[in-house]
Amino acid sequence: DTEVTQTPKHLVMGMTNKKSLKCEQHMGHRAMYWYKQKAKKPPELMFVYSYEKLSINESVPSRFSPECPNSSLLNLHLHALQPEDSALYLCASSHPSGTSYNEQFFGPGTRLTVL
Amino acid sequence: AQTVTQSQPEMSVQEAETVTLSCTYDTSESDYYLFWYKQPPSRQMILVIRQEAYKQQNATENRFSVNFQKAAKSFSLKISDSQLGDAAMYFCAYSGQGAQKLVFGQGTRLTINP
Numbered sequence: 001d002t003e004v005t006q007t008p009k010h011l012v013m014g015m016t017n018k019k020s021l022k023c024e025q026h027m028g029h030r031a032m033y034w035y036k037q038k039a040k041k042p043p044e045l046m047f048v049y050s051y052e053k054l055s056i057n058e059s060v061p062s063r064f065s066p067e068c069p070n071s072s073l074l075n076l077h078l079h080a081l082q083p084e085d086s087a088l089y090l091c092a093s094s095h096p097s098g099t100s101y102n103e104q105f106f107g108p109g110t111r112l113t114v115l
Numbered sequence: 116a117q118t119v120t121q122s123q124p125e126m127s128v129q130e131a132e133t134v135t136l137s138c139t140y141d142t143s144e145s146d147y148y149l150f151w152y153k154q155p156p157s158r159q160m161i162l163v164i165r166q167e168a169y170k171q172q173n174a175t176e177n178r179f180s181v182n183f184q185k186a187a188k189s190f191s192l193k194i195s196d197s198q199l200g201d202a203a204m205y206f207c208a209y210s211g212q213g214a215q216k217l218v219f220g221q222g223t224r225l226t227i228n229p
Contacts, residue, residue, distance in 0.1 A: 031215065042206055042219035043160075056215060090160065102210060103150060104217060106160040 003027075004107035006091050012113045015081060021110045023074040023091030032074040033104060034066055035090040043090055049074060050096050081114045088112070117142045119209050121220035128197045129228050135182075136192045136223050138207030146212035149183070149190045154222075155203040163205070166190065194225075202227045 004025045013019050023032065031050045035043035048056035049068040063085075065077040074091055088111055092104040118141045128134035140149070147168045154160040166174045166183050173181050178195045194201055207220040 040204070040222070040224070042222055043217075045216055048215050050215065096215075102148065103162050103165050105162070106152075108159045 004091055004093055004105050006089075006107040006110050008110060009108070010111045010113075012115065013078065013081065014115050015083075017081075018077070018079045020078065021076040021089055021091075021112075023076075023093075023107055024072055025093040025105070025107075026072055027093060027105065028071075029093035029095055029105070030071060031094045031096045032068060033092040033094075034064075034074070034076050035092065036085075037088040037090055037109070047076075078112075081112075083114050086112055086114045117144075117147075117209050117211065117218045119207050119218050119220040121205075121207055121223050123223045124221070125224045125226070127226040127228055128194075130197055130199060132197055133193060133195045134197055134225065136194075136205055136207075136225065138190045138192070138220055140188050140190065140207075140209050140218075142188070142209065142211070144211050147214075148210045148212075149181075150208040150210070150217070151179070151181070151190075151192045152206045152208060153201075153203045154206065155200075158203075160206075164192065197227050199227050199229060201225060 007022045034046040037043040046060045047066040052068045063080050067075040088109045090109045091107040094104040120139045149166045151163040153163045164174050164176045164179050180193045182191045204222045206222045209218040
């Protein structure tokens with residue numbers, strides 16, 4: 001299995017809602033990533049988990065809360081978002097840094113709209 | 116800090132022709148990896164090709180090949196026999212040895228004209 005899956009594909013939420021994005025991979029990767037991507041722009045790194053521990057937080061606002069329950073799953077909990085948070089949220093996975101093959105495999109993304 | 120520059124926001128090519136996308140980068144590291152990713156409209160980002168900096172030989176994957184010039188810090192992507200399915204945003208990316216981050220360029224939108 002060489003896929004990274006993400007659910008849901010689309011999400012519309014109000015500014016007072018709480019929702020979660022889910023990401024799953026079964027490639028045995030021990031590094032997982034959340035990115036935010038605006039239209040016609042490159043992905044912006046938000047969080048990195050390595051061996052299920054948060055290793056990088058790119059100064060993301062606390063209304064985004066990541067969670068890595070196990071080596072295959074990555075969640076992003078959303079609360080009190082702003083309209084400017086509307087974007088495509090991408091999950092990726094890779095072998096951990098320091099290994100020979102560190103390319104990242106991306107999921108299809110969740111298209112988030114905040115009203 | 117490392118930077119990646121793609122100087123061509125948009126490119127177009129006739130079907131079956133060859134096109135080259137440019138990428139330059141800046142780094143003080145000697146060991147690193149370079150990647151080209153393809154993101155078709157409303158579709159998943161996929162890896163096209165990767166290059167290890169310590170390898171002098173240019174990477175090739177079917178119709179896709181790179182011209183890696185380490186001294187010039189240049190990493191261009193050549194697409195031969197362009198097909199309609201090659202239409203996408205192409206991102207050049209850099210990863211340092213042992214790094215967890217990918218540094219992306221701003222992307223080049225490639226259009227294939229039938």
